[in-house]
Amino acid sequence: MLGIERRREIMKLLNQHQKVYVQDLSKLFDVTDETIRRDLEKLEQQNLVKRCYGGAVINDHTSQDISFLKRIDINNSNKVYIAKKAEHLINDGDTLMVDASTTCLALLRYLKDKKDLTIITNSIRLINEFVNSDFKIISTGGELRAHSYALVGPIACETIKKYYVDTVLISCKALDIKKGLMESNEPESIIKRQMIEQAQKSILLADSTKFDKTAFTKTCDLAQIDTIVTDKEPNIEWFDYIKENDIKLIY
Known part of the structure; x- marks a missing residue:
């Protein structure tokens, strides 16, 4: 799975559950924890998530206009x-x-x-x-x-x-x-x-x-x-x- 596809799947999980954990995602996508951390860092740079200890939460602004x-x-x-x-x-x-x-x-x-x-x-x-x-x-x-x-x-x-x-x-x-x-x-x-x-x-x-x-x-x-x-x-x-x-x- 390409990184962009994995990050798209991570966003789907965040939209469903509001929070994700690095260890759970690494097992789900069969990649290292460090790979998942880089994915979450890129999503944070796009202002889509906020990283927290062990994972990330969705960055849900009042004006967030989801497609x-x-x-x-x-x-x-x-x-x-x-x-x-x-x-x-x-x-x-x-x-x-x-x-x-x-x-x-x-x-x-x-x-x-x-x-x-x-x-x-x-x-x-x-x-x-x-x-x-x-x-x-x-x-x-x-x-x-x-x-x-x-x-x-x-x-x-x-x-x-x-x-x-x-x-x-x-x-x-x-x-x-x-x-x-x-x-x-x-x-x-x-x-x-x-x-x-x-x-x-x-x-x-x-x-x-x-x-x-x-x-x-x-x-x-x-x-x-x-x-x-x-x-x-x-x-x-x-x-x-x-x-x-x-x-x-x-x-």
Whole structure:
């Protein structure tokens, strides 16, 4: 395995587990501890990790904007679990707005047998994957953020404002009881905020690693969300807040 390939695999492990250990990695890749230390040093120079005693942790800034291709490999089993849990929330004939998140893409893969679904989305990946499906797909248009395969900007927002839908499906970079839903970048946060405004109900798909975290920019208050679908039982503080605000929780 080439060094660049090994470092890519190390980043996948870090995205899944937040921390890695030199000895574990040397056994996994069948190389010396010193080789792994050099790999971690190079990743630290790229501002991707922070080395610590015996290993490294992921360098997770509030504004860290992970590419779609990297995000699609992060916590993939959790996304599949969430998608299966959320499938029954969508009915034949529903009109949907869907963001450009990898978790929402996972859910759409379980909705292929639903009939007469209309989907308005700013995700070019979603459009490409379901081009031959029975979904009626409306693209928002707009400026392409190639990093995330998302269409953003004034044109996308104006398109969204033309429609009123049954449900919006969104994910987020982070969520906090007091700070609400947050994103790593302003353009996609604005799109999600507008989608929420146009929908009768809002469904948030968020794995447990995003709870009690902070990201760069606020999208909306948690009270604007009708249903949260996640992969693990949240703590008692979340239960109390969800009950007080009449939010449905599925895990």
